[in-house]
Amino acid sequence: MNRYPLGFFCDFDGTISERDMIARIMMEFAPDQAAPLIREVMERRMTVREGVERMFGLIPSSRFPEVVSFAQSHTRVREGFAEFVALCERQGWLLAVVSGGFDFFVEPALAPFAGRVEVFCNRIDATGPVLRVVWAHPCDELCQGGCGLCKPAVVRRHRDQVGRVAVIGDGVTDIPVAQLADWVFARDKLLDECRRTGLPHSPFDTFHDIIRAVSGPQPEVRLHD
Numbered sequence: 001m002n003r004y005p006l007g008f009f010c011d012f013d014g015t016i017s018e019r020d021m022i023a024r025i026m027m028e029f030a031p032d033q034a035a036p037l038i039r040e041v042m043e044r045r046m047t048v049r050e051g052v053e054r055m056f057g058l059i060p061s062s063r064f065p066e067v068v069s070f071a072q073s074h075t076r077v078r079e080g081f082a083e084f085v086a087l088c089e090r091q092g093w094l095l096a097v098v099s100g101g102f103d104f105f106v107e108p109a110l111a112p113f114a115g116r117v118e119v120f121c122n123r124i125d126a127t128g129p130v131l132r133v134v135w136a137h138p139c140d141e142l143c144q145g146g147c148g149l150c151k152p153a154v155v156r157r158h159r160d161q162v163g164r165v166a167v168i169g170d171g172v173t174d175i176p177v178a179q180l181a182d183w184v185f186a187r188d189k190l191l192d193e194c195r196r197t198g199l200p201h202s203p204f205d206t207f208h209d210i211i212r213a214v215s216g217p218q219p220e221v222r223l224h225d
């Protein structure tokens, strides 16, 4: 039996946080060498996994404390997120944050909601000469591979715990997981993709938009009974 009638699988970078932290870190710590890699990944000519590994490999481990404090001081949570967490809790909906980002900036930003959201993200190993990415949630056999953190695999692992699946995101890395969703809340590049391919979706700007869409007496999107 489903433990949750509805599960939200929500991206972090550019979705809960207002801007993409991996790109910001790279533009701060290794701008010249990282810029072409960022472009390759954005244009889907290089896998996220390879791109992110190569980018962090540009940064010496001795600078990791600086990277951590830079990321933490530059993370701003999008408006309405606290209210959205409260809504999910009240309704008994699963809220899982599924991020291709890293524990050192995702977890501090979500600390006020600890125990109320599930968090899936990557880690950094700073014990070698340069930063090394630790992929804690790799691709499963149903994925074509190359994700780094495999969002579709995380959703598939939860499939028997949730009734409906809603995905919230903004970027190209959210496209494969959006294809598994009953409904998508999208901004930016993911919104373009939803429009182009006809995935069932609503655009959003803040989490208040999502709250309005799924709750109240006449929800625009009825994802639960």
Ligand SMILES: [Zn+2]
Binding pocket: 138, 139, 140, 143, 144, 145, 146, 147, 148, 149, 150, 151, 152, 153
């Ligand atoms: Zn994958």
